[in-house]
Amino acid sequence: MSAPESVHELARARQAARAEKDFAKSDELRAEIAAQGFEVVDVAGGYELRAKKRFSTYESTRDIRPINSGKYEITVAMIIDGFHEDAVATLQTIKKKSDCAITMVVLGDAGTLADQLDARTSLVVVTEDFGWGENANALLRNVTSEYIVIMDPSTRFTGDAITPVLTELKKREFVAVGWRGGLINLEDDWRSVDDKGAGEVDVLFSYFIAMHREDALAARGFNNRALFYRNADIEFSLALRHSNGRLLQMDLPLEQDRHHGYHDSDEQYRDLQSKKNYDRILERFRGKTSILSPRR
Numbered sequence: 001m002s003a004p005e006s007v008h009e010l011a012r013a014r015q016a017a018r019a020e021k022d023f024a025k026s027d028e029l030r031a032e033i034a035a036q037g038f039e040v041v042d043v044a045g046g047y048e049l050r051a052k053k054r055f056s057t058y059e060s061t062r063d064i065r066p067i068n069s070g071k072y073e074i075t076v077a078m079i080i081d082g083f084h085e086d087a088v089a090t091l092q093t094i095k096k097k098s099d100c101a102i103t104m105v106v107l108g109d110a111g112t113l114a115d116q117l118d119a120r121t122s123l124v125v126v127t128e129d130f131g132w133g134e135n136a137n138a139l140l141r142n143v144t145s146e147y148i149v150i151m152d153p154s155t156r157f158t159g160d161a162i163t164p165v166l167t168e169l170k171k172r173e174f175v176a177v178g179w180r181g182g183l184i185n186l187e188d189d190w191r192s193v194d195d196k197g198a199g200e201v202d203v204l205f206s207y208f209i210a211m212h213r214e215d216a217l218a219a220r221g222f223n224n225r226a227l228f229y230r231n232a233d234i235e236f237s238l239a240l241r242h243s244n245g246r247l248l249q250m251d252l253p254l255e256q257d258r259h260h261g262y263h264d265s266d267e268q269y270r271d272l273q274s275k276k277n278y279d280r281i282l283e284r285f286r287g288k289t290s291i292l293s294p295r296r
Helices: 005-019 023-035 084-097 111-116 132-142 162-171 213-218 232-242 267-285
Strands: 038-043 046-051 056-058 074-080 101-107 121-126 147-151 155-157 176-178 181-184 199-201 208-212 247-249 254-256
Touching (some): 005 023, 005 038, 023 038, 074 132, 084 155, 111 121, 132 147, 132 232, 147 162, 162 176, 181 199, 181 247, 208 213, 213 232, 232 247
Parallel strands (some): 056 121, 101 121, 176 247
Antiparallel strands (some): 038 046, 199 247
8 A cells, every 4th residue: 555645754854864874763763654554675776665564473472573663761560361341441541641652462363452553552472372471571571661561451550659669660779660579478388478668578479570681581580381470470480580680669650450360361270370380489499588677
């Protein structure tokens, strides 16, 4: 299909930015062109505009290519498995309240989520689900921003949650900051987590975890054996602490809507996979009190 004049204007502006060696502006304009459904290709004497797919589809998370975060230094990343209407509502709160890139790994059909694509919002579809841990690691590996938030689509922004976490992460005192977390309960032999409110913690929960992406990858990310999300975030948190990272729980302008990943999953599957995840935690970390944060 032929591109409208408005897209050609963007392409000409990109050419001018490249001629001035303003490559950041050039990348920003490329992203705007892509959001309009076109790919700009540099050719001798000018450019060509080609219709492009609005999103990519992969059979496996291992096939996913880099996901461009554009000018944004932080990306909010979500794994979406059904309940698209609620995910759209969450996306709209992020767009309204914060300045960041947004990307989604969508399991199965993209549906109405494709209507949310714009210059800062992208998605990839994965046709086969290899489990929550592998999906989360695919996001860690492939977004191009320096910082990333792994967030559940049940978490809604009520204000700007991005600026305060970026401020903390840039101090380099903490490798990850989040909204909900706590301290491992030593009195019940590491079998539960106590929420002590804002402050340094042992674990953060995947309702909202912001981190320096390279720190997360250096700690080997989430466990690929975690098919279900529950307790996988605890194992990841302890792996970060084992790598000498500190974690911070913050009061943030967020709220939780219905958490479909828990309440609407098969109860037998949920309980079995949650137990498997926690059994690994006990096997790997129980008794290693030196990796824990100060008690409070």
